[in-house]
Amino acid sequence: MILMIPLLTFITLLFLVQVLNKRTRKPGKLPPGPRKLPIIGNLHQFGKLPHRSLQKLSQTHGDLMFLHLGFSPVLVVSSADKARDIFRNHDLAFSGRPALYAFDKVCYNLSCVSTAPYGAYWREARRILVLELMTAKRVGSFRRIRAEEVGRMIDFISGAAPDPVDLSAAVFDMSNSIVRRAAFGAAGGGGGAGEGRSIKEILGETQRLGVEFNLADYFPGMGWVNRVNGVDRRIAENRRDLEGVFERVIGEHRDRTGADSGEGDIIDVLLRVQKESQLTDDQLKAILLDVFVAGTDTSSATIIWTMTELIRNPTVKQKAQQQVREIAKGKPMVDESDLPKLSYLKQVIKESFRLHPPAPLLVPRETIEPCAIDGGKYHIPAKTRVFFNAAAMSVDSAVWKNPREFSPERFEDSDVDFRGQHFELLPFGAGRRGCPGINFSIPVVELAVANLLFRFNWKLPEGISAEDVDMDEALGIVMHKKTPLCLIACSVNN
Structure with a gap:
């Protein structure tokens, strides 16, 4: 009760300031929207x-x-x-990021590429991601890692039979292991027994802190509340755990001799780049955090939603399985050289991206200057947060026939792709702020789903029908399935 009196007084003063500001400015016409309440608006x-x-x-x-x-x-x-109008005609004006409270603290003062404000540092950090870390050559150099970790996942699933396997956990561990090995090399980095919280737990808390309601994100000057409600403590613990992992593996890499030769892991590359630039240790760690969140969560969420849709649509599953087994016949596993031939599998994954975009609101942008959009009809003020609702676009009945139906065949004679040029399908965003890690995630998704279909026949546990499968989504930056996907895997001879 003692806390509520200054809190209400502070909010009232903010409200009065807002009213006075509204009377003194003369904004252009804004887009329509729902009626807002005093102080809280539309929260x-x-x-x-x-x-x-x-x-x-x-x-x-x-x-x-x-x-x-x-x-x-x-x-x-x-x-x-x-979205097309904005990305093609106003992308620069819409290229900012809001300085959200938790991201500011966890992301090393907004040094992650995904959270950094538009400017010189962001351009340099993105250049490092695109031209140093996520090139075709660099991603190709991790091919052996992908094959080995997918193989380990397949072995784990085989060992679990005939009991149901938590596919969500197995897929996350596989994706995370690929990212850890690509980033940290032989050290593997973080999450083993005796090291406190695992990388999975640390990243999960990072995401929760980023998406949970935080008063400071909507009411300027209210950051002090986080000292009372425990958020600052959680942020400090999360940052400490991240620091523990990053400091250890970066230290191990610095102790090694020799420079990156083009075949090193991601930390090797970042340490070489650091010698050639003004990149600080905190900025290096922030880029690593970007790699972990995007590389692990996007891949694992997409694989699980794809397998969920396939178990609910047995005809589609059978068709995809038949093509995979024909292409890889006689092999112990599908390898990456087979992936370009798996045309129907690629359609299945596109359809999964459409119905379950990994980041359904993308990462919010912020206007860095006033802008007139929709042919000048509406005027958007500077410092306006912008949500591109990819989930709404991908089920728009004006664009998609039977939009709620899982139908990979819709892409059979279509050139629609998910790389940011077709705005009805934007799982990775578009424009300057489009996700630069797409080339890292796609091979993982395709190779994992192909081998899950190649090596096993899948069925639901006894007493559960396709209609019973829970399709609820979990709150997060990346949209995971809320309840784990548990299936029974039956090995087959290929």
Whole structure:
């Protein structure tokens, strides 16, 4: 109760400042939106799964929708046409990032490429990701790692039979192991017994801190509340755990002799780049954090949603399985040289991206200058947060026939791809802020799903039907399946 008096007084003063500012400025026409309440704006309409809440609101207020979350103005873009206009004509104006409280603390003062404000540092950090870490040659050099870790996952699943296997856990461990080995090399880096929390637990807490409601993100000056409610303590513990992993493996790499020859792991590359640039240790760690979150979560979430849809659609599963087994016949496993021939599997994965985009709201942007959009019809102020609702775009009935149906055949004679040029399908975003790790994730997803289909026949546990499979989503930056996918794997002779 003692805390509530200064809290209410502070919010009231902020409200009065907002009213005075509104009377003195003369903004242009804003897009339509729902009626807002005093002080909280539209926060009460945000919901536990914001992409679903905003999708429902957009059906009433339009595919360009303006609202307020506390004192933060927000633009929500929910159609491919409006996204196309912004990405092609106004990408620079929409290239900022909001300085969210938890991300600022965890991401080394917003030094992650995904959270950094637009400017010289962001351009340099993105250049390092695109031209040093995620080149075709670099990603290709991790081919052996992908094959070995997928093989270990297959062996683990074989050993679990005939009992149900937690495929969600097995796939996450496989994805995380690939990222750890690619980043840390032989050291493997972090998460073993006796090291405290595992990398999985640390990254899970990082994501929770990033997406949980934080008063400071919507009401300026309210960061002090996080000292009272335990958020600052959690952030400090999470940062400490990340530091523990990164400091150890970076130290091990610095103790080794020799420079990166083009075949080293990601830390080798970053240490070489650091010698040639002004990259600080904290910025190096922030880029590593980007690699871990994007590389692990995007791949594992997509694999699990794909397998979930296949178990619910046996005809599609059978067709994909038949092609995989024909292409890799006589081999112990599908290898990466087989992947270009698996045309139907690629359609299946596209359809999975469509119905289950890994980041359904993408990562929010922020306007760095005022901008007129939609042919000059609407004027968007600077410092407006922008959500591109990829989940809404990918089920838009104006674009997709039977949008809620899982039908990979829709891509059979279509050139629609997920690399940021077709705005009805944006699982990795587009423009300057598009995800640079796409080339790292796709081979992992394709190789894992191909081998899961090649090596096993899959069925649901006794008493569970396809209609019973829980399709609820978990809250996170990347949208995982809320309940683990548990299936029975029956080995086959190929």
